[in-house]
Amino acid sequence: MSTTNFKHDLFNQFARVGKALASGNRLELLEFIAQGERSVDELSKVAGLTMANTSQHLQQLRQAGLVATRKQGLKVYYRLSGDDVIRLLDALRVVAERHVADVERLVNTYLTVKDSLEPIPRAELLSRVRDGLVTVLDVRPAEEYAAGHVPGAVNIPISELEQRLEELGKGQEIVAYCRGPHCVLAFDAVARLREKGLKARRLEDGYPEWLAEGLPVEHQEETKKDA
Structure with a gap:
């Protein structure tokens, strides 16, 4: 495999994480999961999404390695795969605050x-x-x-x-x-x-x-x- 192909394949793998983050609903689900382990039905209720939609988003987060699961009876519980996911979300927030004007506008309008x-x-x-x-x-x-x-x-x-x-x-x-x-x-x-x-x-x-x-x-x- 050439170096060029290696880099291309590597960046494609990085892009899987970026693709998983490219949804406001999935980012919000990650914030909820960051508070503690949650089942699919709990996440569905707190996020205001259908069970089916919640499951689809969670599967994408899992495939990107951002969340892990455990099964207890008939329920599946989701947790962050590591504290580095929190730091990733924090880095995303900081970059958006510094470089996306609409973020500053929203923060000033609703929070500041x-x-x-x-x-x-x-x-x-x-x-x-x-x-x-x-x-x-x-x-x-x-x-x-x-x-x-x-x-x-x-x-x-x-x-x-x-x-x-x-x-x-x-x-x-x-x-x-x-x-x-x-x-x-x-x-x-x-x-x-x-x-x-x-x-x-x-x-x-x-x-x-x-x-x-x-x-x-x-x-x-x-x-x-x-x-």
Whole structure:
């Protein structure tokens, strides 16, 4: 095989990954899977897709090596094939933010208007958590929180936030996070908390990026044992 043919074949294999990422639905499914292992029917519900459509997208992600599966009874569960998939999605986001004008327009229109303050970096949040200086708020659904969360985080889904404000630390700054840097749930949480006169900021990204960085995490089972 000539060097030219080798390079051509190699790039074609790289393109398989690019093709798998070339769908907004598949990117969103990857974000959901990055929160924790999910079955096809769970992913179908959270993504708002039919079971058949969800299965087709998942098969393409699997063929590109981006997700792995396990079978339990009649159900098939999907998980990311590695933390490097999270870093790939993060790189895609950064490139799009820097070079695609429509991304900046969408972020400014839907997110920045709710919170224009600089988010808190991961390392700074971890340090402040260890010193007991902040209350960390996880606004994802309960099943995502149970699969893994930032140590000490309080789980209050955004729909329950205003009814459960008393569960948040009084007088402490609150740092909210959800599925990723563009997750509207964290922006909404910060906006609502500030309306109530509370000091609130966002984490710079979300749980998947925290996990991929190798930072400590907790699971609901562990939290219950400690209690």
